[in-house]
Amino acid sequence: MSGSILIARHLSKVVPSAEGDLQILSDLSLELDSGASLAIVGASGSGKSTLLGLLAGLDLPSSGEVLLAGHALQQLDEDQRARVRCAHVGFVFQSFQLMESLNAEENIMLALELKGSSAARRRATELLERVGLGARLHHYPRQLSGGEQQRVALARAFAAEPQLLFADEPTGNLDSQTGAHIIELMFELNREHGTTLVLVTHEERLARRCQHQLHLEGGRRVDDGAAP
Amino acid sequence: MKAIPLRRILLMAWRQLRRDARAGELRVLFFALLVAVAASTAIGYFSARLNDAMLLRASEFLGADLVLAGSAPAEARQIEAGTTLGLAHARVVEFSSVIATDEQIQLASIKAADDAYPLRGELRSAPAPFQAEQPGGGPRPGEAWAEARLFTALGLQIGDLIEVGSQPLRLTRVLTYEPDRVGDFYSLTPRVLMHLDDLAATGVVQPGSRVRYRELWRGEAALLGRYRQAIEPDLQANQRIETASDSNRQIGGALGRAERYLNLASLAAILLAGVAVALSATRFASRRFDASALLRCLGLSRREALLLYGAQLAMLGLIASAAGALLGWVAQAGLFVLLRDVLAQDIPPATLWPALAGMATGLVALAGFALPPLASLGRVPPLRVLRRDVLPVPPSSWVVYATAIAALGLIMWRLSLDLRLTLSLLGGGLLAIVLLGGLLLLALRGLRRLLAGTSLTWRLGLGQLMRNPLAAAGQALAFGLILLAMALIALLRGELLETWQEQLPTDAPNHFALNVLPADKDAFAARIEALSNQAAPLYPVVPGRLVAINDEPVRALVSKDSQGERAVRRDLSLTWAQELPEGNRLLAGHWWQAGQDPSALPGVSVEAELAESLGVTLGDRLGFSVGGVTRETRVTSLREVDWDSFQPNFYMIFEPDTLQDMPATYMTSFHLPAGRDRELVQLARDFPSVTVLQVEALLAQLRSILAQVSLAVEYVLLFVLAAGLAVLFAGLQSTLDERIRQGALLRAIGAERAMLVRARRAEFGLLGAVSGVLAALGCELVSALLYRFVFDIAWQPHPWLLLLPLIGAVLVGGAGLFGTRRALNASPLQVLRDG
Numbered sequence A: 001m002s003g004s005i006l007i008a009r010h011l012s013k014v015v016p017s018a019e020g021d022l023q024i025l026s027d028l029s030l031e032l033d034s035g036a037s038l039a040i041v042g043a044s045g046s047g048k049s050t051l052l053g054l055l056a057g058l059d060l061p062s063s064g065e066v067l068l069a070g071h072a073l074q075q076l077d078e079d080q081r082a083r084v085r086c087a088h089v090g091f092v093f094q095s096f097q098l099m100e101s102l103n104a105e106e107n108i109m110l111a112l113e114l115k116g117s118s119a120a121r122r123r124a125t126e127l128l129e130r131v132g133l134g135a136r137l138h139h140y141p142r143q144l145s146g147g148e149q150q151r152v153a154l155a156r157a158f159a160a161e162p163q164l165l166f167a168d169e170p171t172g173n174l175d176s177q178t179g180a181h182i183i184e185l186m187f188e189l190n191r192e193h194g195t196t197l198v199l200v201t202h203e204e205r206l207a208r209r210c211q212h213q214l215h216l217e218g219g220r221r222v223d224d225g226a227a228p
Numbered sequence B: 001m002k003a004i005p006l007r008r009i010l011l012m013a014w015r016q017l018r019r020d021a022r023a024g025e026l027r028v029l030f031f032a033l034l035v036a037v038a039a040s041t042a043i044g045y046f047s048a049r050l051n052d053a054m055l056l057r058a059s060e061f062l063g064a065d066l067v068l069a070g071s072a073p074a075e076a077r078q079i080e081a082g083t084t085l086g087l088a089h090a091r092v093v094e095f096s097s098v099i100a101t102d103e104q105i106q107l108a109s110i111k112a113a114d115d116a117y118p119l120r121g122e123l124r125s126a127p128a129p130f131q132a133e134q135p136g137g138g139p140r141p142g143e144a145w146a147e148a149r150l151f152t153a154l155g156l157q158i159g160d161l162i163e164v165g166s167q168p169l170r171l172t173r174v175l176t177y178e179p180d181r182v183g184d185f186y187s188l189t190p191r192v193l194m195h196l197d198d199l200a201a202t203g204v205v206q207p208g209s210r211v212r213y214r215e216l217w218r219g220e221a222a223l224l225g226r227y228r229q230a231i232e233p234d235l236q237a238n239q240r241i242e243t244a245s246d247s248n249r250q251i252g253g254a255l256g257r258a259e260r261y262l263n264l265a266s267l268a269a270i271l272l273a274g275v276a277v278a279l280s281a282t283r284f285a286s287r288r289f290d291a292s293a294l295l296r297c298l299g300l301s302r303r304e305a306l307l308l309y310g311a312q313l314a315m316l317g318l319i320a321s322a323a324g325a326l327l328g329w330v331a332q333a334g335l336f337v338l339l340r341d342v343l344a345q346d347i348p349p350a351t352l353w354p355a356l357a358g359m360a361t362g363l364v365a366l367a368g369f370a371l372p373p374l375a376s377l378g379r380v381p382p383l384r385v386l387r388r389d390v391l392p393v394p395p396s397s398w399v400v401y402a403t404a405i406a407a408l409g410l411i412m413w414r415l416s417l418d419l420r421l422t423l424s425l426l427g428g429g430l431l432a433i434v435l436l437g438g439l440l441l442l443a444l445r446g447l448r449r450l451l452a453g454t455s456l457t458w459r460l461g462l463g464q465l466m467r468n469p470l471a472a473a474g475q476a477l478a479f480g481l482i483l484l485a486m487a488l489i490a491l492l493r494g495e496l497l498e499t500w501q502e503q504l505p506t507d508a509p510n511h512f513a514l515n516v517l518p519a520d521k522d523a524f525a526a527r528i529e530a531l532s533n534q535a536a537p538l539y540p541v542v543p544g545r546l547v548a549i550n551d552e553p554v555r556a557l558v559s560k561d562s563q564g565e566r567a568v569r570r571d572l573s574l575t576w577a578q579e580l581p582e583g584n585r586l587l588a589g590h591w592w593q594a595g596q597d598p599s600a601l602p603g604v605s606v607e608a609e610l611a612e613s614l615g616v617t618l619g620d621r622l623g624f625s626v627g628g629v630t631r632e633t634r635v636t637s638l639r640e641v642d643w644d645s646f647q648p649n650f651y652m653i654f655e656p657d658t659l660q661d662m663p664a665t666y667m668t669s670f671h672l673p674a675g676r677d678r679e680l681v682q683l684a685r686d687f688p689s690v691t692v693l694q695v696e697a698l699l700a701q702l703r704s705i706l707a708q709v710s711l712a713v714e715y716v717l718l719f720v721l722a723a724g725l726a727v728l729f730a731g732l733q734s735t736l737d738e739r740i741r742q743g744a745l746l747r748a749i750g751a752e753r754a755m756l757v758r759a760r761r762a763e764f765g766l767l768g769a770v771s772g773v774l775a776a777l778g779c780e781l782v783s784a785l786l787y788r789f790v791f792d793i794a795w796q797p798h799p800w801l802l803l804l805p806l807i808g809a810v811l812v813g814g815a816g817l818f819g820t821r822r823a824l825n826a827s828p829l830q831v832l833r834d835g
Helices: A048-055 A078-088 A104-114 A120-130 A146-159 A176-193 B006-022 B027-060 B076-084 B148-154 B196-202 B221-231 B249-286 B289-297 B302-338 B353-378 B397-416 B419-451 B456-467 B469-503 B518-531 B563-569 B608-614 B677-686 B696-733 B736-748 B753-791 B799-819 B830-834
Strands: A004-017 A020-033 A037-042 A063-068 A089-092 A164-168 A196-201 A212-217 B066-070 B088-100 B105-113 B124-126 B143-147 B161-164 B167-177 B191-195 B211-218 B239-243 B511-516 B539-549 B572-576 B584-589 B603-607 B621-626 B629-641 B652-654 B665-670 B691-694
Touching (some): A020 A063, A020 A196, A037 A048, A048 A063, A048 A164, A048 A196, A078 B736, A104 A146, A104 B456, A146 A164, A146 A176, B006 B302, B027 B249, B027 B302, B066 B221, B076 B211, B088 B196, B105 B148, B143 B148, B148 B677, B161 B191, B191 B196, B221 B239, B249 B302, B249 B353, B249 B469, B249 B696, B302 B353, B419 B456, B419 B753, B456 B469, B456 B753, B469 B696, B469 B753, B469 B799, B518 B665, B518 B677, B539 B629, B603 B608, B608 B629, B677 B691, B696 B799, B736 B753, B753 B799
Parallel strands (some): A037 A196, A164 A196, B572 B652
Antiparallel strands (some): B066 B239, B088 B105, B124 B167, B143 B191, B161 B167, B539 B572, B539 B665, B584 B629, B621 B629
8 A cells, every 4th residue: 555654464573582482473464554653552571662673673573574665674684774764764762862972962963964964953953942952952961851861862753854753662761741741742743744653652541642552462462453 | 687698698699600601791801810810920930931941041151050169179068068958069170281292282271070060051072173063971081072272282183192290181072162161261271171080190289289179069049049058158268159140241131131021011911901900890890780789679788799799709800810820821831842942951840939929910900900890889879770870979089099009009019029110110100191191181172173063973983982081081091001012012022132133143253263473463364354254353462460459459459259359360361452442432531642641651441340340440550460560550441341242352451552562462253154164173273373262152052042032022022912902802891881772773763884883983093093192102201211221222213103093093993893893783673672
């Protein structure tokens, strides 16, 4: 289907362990239209992050396939997948994952420059102002609070105008009030940019803000299939 | 609450150690310790045993380890003292006597030796004059071995009878080499060697005869020391003790320099390995903050947590040190096997001492460098389990640095046994670190501004350095230290070898010609010129004895057993010369000046060391007894003499025209390539009065000692390199966790591997280049100081050190990429796992 930005077919992930092979995901399929939002919900160990990693091309499935913006990820090597991510994908992580050696502005410029943007600095400044950190351009991550770091991470994620945003428990390391602000900001930016959102969370309330929910238990889909 | 039993904590520590080892956590710390201990042990063993080997070689020049020499036979108790200690003993009696054949007579210097002689080295002899020599053996009773020139002078053949006093002896072999005679150029007469049992029958040695008795001893150093202590207090006035270490100038100088070099190189290796231990111990501690906090939460007291990690480190230290000591032992043993042809065969076996000292070095380094970060583990607040940003209160930095420096100082002092060298290296090092570190910090701060406009690759790579300029300066200093140590050791090695090569060039004179009669002088000089392109001038020699200094009898002025005493006890070779001879350097006074007052006393130039021993200064009057006449002179200059030059050297050089009326002979030295023995025989036949001494054996001996020293020097360089690599990887390892995280993140947001490689290259290349600049500066500074104060070598700038920044960029850049390759290949999935 031409409107689908993300398609997964029969994804399985098996990892070897001391007690034999461990099935982390089994036979999972989904299809997500451009501009839609999907929440992947489940308890700890249900395979949420593994699925996110496979969908974003951070890892390869043991079987099955992922098509991201038309690219069959399992046929690409790591560098080629990196180029796909660079072109189409943004990330927000639970632990912010900012470069400690770069200041707020440079962290955002990083994503732009990887894409070859010429006006990286101007765009970074705009985005930081957009997330309310216009006065903290030159602060390093360790000089920022958790909420501020996550705002920088959001600005970085949207900087390169990705078609797809993957967010892994974005409020997991924040207090509820700060978390709520971050979520608001994320959905606002998502709307403004028309980005497709894949959100991993264990909070049902947050999940309900997405158009679709995918429930995982022991590596299997347990929802009614209403999700894509 | 009840404390946890010590046994359980130790058991826990052991289990934890095994788990960490399996997980590869301890690799770098283990390797750093291993190198520190192995280097210290191997160098300890190597220098101790090499020293023994070289002393053995030097002992050959004495024919023994210790000699009791005197003009009267040694007393029975002096002999007994040695034999009861179990020392090997040989006896030699030397005197001059006329050798008579049916037709002619010739003055010869006779040596009567027992069967045990020599105790070190071997005699060499040939079946006929100028034929190939063979080692071993000695004349049996009734036999005599004589030098070829006696055969020439008296027209003798093998099998002929000669008479020494009233004892006829049959000539059975030609004596070519006595180990204890080389370098003794003053015995102008040909040598005859006979058996001691025949001595009494000759009737030559009577009370009052001029005879030299030598009691030769061989044994372990400790026993020799005891023997020396036993006999030294009541030594007779005519007796003195000679040992290998004070017997030879040429070897002494080379040995001293080699020993100082080995010391310095091992200090460098230990220092580098110590830094590696420090870096990896810090990482060991910081990676255990979480676990430590958890253990505190689970109820471990601060003391117990500290004990747990302390025990873990101690166990690791003991295992790594033992393995390092074993490795060091194997390394030196292997080297001695490889070198068995070069080194003397009977080197005493290695003792346990260097291994124990090596282990102690490792443990002291670990304690000094690892205890401060370890102490912070005990202070990890349990709150860290909830909040990862809570770090332990750092111990006072003074405590940290003082402990580490104290440990370093202790190790360096133990190794070098030279407090001045240790303090100056430590002090100089600290000063350099503070100064260079300050400059570096300023430079890095300036770089930040410059960097704002550069490409992403550079900003990523250098951002790593900029983020923490203090850490970056520290790293540059550490890498600079490695480059400095390696460059310095390589530099010194080259220049020491060169100095030694110059000391003994391949065309160094290997023959001395003595006793050239004035009538033969010109003809002989022409012959030598035709034979050799390396010949010294012919120097006149007049035997004379120093009898008075400023009218005081000289014997009353000199102290016993001093160089001065030895010089006044025998005839000196006096000479005169218009020009200052080659290899001589004027230290005080002036050389002859034209138009001097003819009524003034004739001038004499005195060798500086002898002058010092005699207490003679410029202007002093010296009285010489020459041919029964006393000659008064005045000291007009003091000279330094290069005794290593194998040129004729003189203690006393007279002003020209002051000794010309005395009967003189001439001497010279020249180089004759090997295989021209026939021409030498012809020379001896054509000039029968001339004594030609071959010093090839001495030269060969010296060369072989220098070869050993050079080898040792190169071998030690390997350890310095290993230690340098240990530091490099320990330094990289300590930042690896952060790099892996960053690598994964960059990959996740779409960076290609090639870009990460470029960024790393920029970072490590610049770090290496900066380290190289520091190393080049430091190396010139340290080498200038060392050359001047330790090695006594003239210093010149070393332009090739300018290559160090490039070498640093390539080396650190390459090692940096290799050491952090895990960060380049980190799976981007890791960012999810961390999250």
